[in-house]
Amino acid sequence: MKNTEKTGILYGIGVGPGDPELVTLKAVRIVGECDTVILPAKSKEDCIAYGIMKEACGKIAEKELICMPFPMTKDESRLTAAHEQIYLGIKKLLDNGRQVAFLTIGDPTVYSTYQYIHKRVVKGGYEAHIVNGVPSFCAAAGALGISLADNKEEIHVIPASYEIGKTAEFSGTRIYMKSGKKLGELKQMLQKQQKDSRLEVYSVENCGMMNEKITTEVEKLDDTSGYLTIVIVKEH
Template identity: 45%
Template structure:
């Protein structure tokens, strides 16, 4: 009887291959199949990060369209889960690679829940979150002492409640929303406390210690950090 395989959702960090964990590298090398998200735009950033460790391993491309239409997303997630399930039925070890950490705004979580609900084995393997890498690149702390930290998707419709909190703030995937975010920060007197990192750890990385100096537009992988208190500037 064929032994059922296992799925690992592996965080590969924000972009720098040297930020991969030892566990991630081991699982990549031991995997029978590598599953990678495909956003449909030809960009497979996660694959570029792990390329040196997967060599000629079989690749399962997983459609993950950039859309907010829930019906479309549900259909894609179901189809990918079924494809992975078929591999697990064959006793394969499948590693699904995902940027950053799989527990932080990760598309992989939708697959993880489906695989578990289907009765298969699945495990989460943490990776370096993009906002931690961005703070390190800025050479600043995210929180000290009793300070609080709030992680916010920049696509959030209403930002006022976040901006009024006594907490350091991280706005993730801020590229498309940069104009709206800058305006909101200016209205709350927080522009001078804000920094920005785009494409952290990638060849196209760009860093601005002061958001005021940054361009008006930026790419999808953009993080804005807003620090409160005496160490903010």
């Protein structure tokens, strides 16, 4: 049950994969109406989501900007402590009646750190809304000019920063999100699988950004590619 005395509202805003023209009209409107914008980074210069939104909504530069970085770790205790600290910071803003926008790349419902905060805010009795953005894997398929699935084909969206070994057994289309550090392992797995199966392998790094890089062969997958690399595998 929501506490009606808490007038602040939190908006989790997806800014899409990188192209400012893919930021939704709704996202631009809400950022323009909010008092405070949360950036999940150490500085606005380090925040990819801010750079994207600034191109789409110039008003963001006039807003109160608060940086709340998330630790890049899999240590559950550190993550929980960080999420709680960020929540408490946002809670103070909501208690003061602030309308708060929390920016995230891609879509807030797909492997987004925003969800850890959203759940706490809702549990605390505050009002929170999700503003969807274009998912990066959809934009990547568009950049490649391919379909992710046809007819009865399945789609599997996989967080590549975790265990990927068993995913070779999945049929249909496999989408490996945030593949950067695992590209070497993923490349070896796909090369081995390609000996027995007919695969189409694509990768898009920094989709929609000025430094976007597209690869269409498994042998050309670059082990040094960055965190924002998507690998799409279609098996026939």
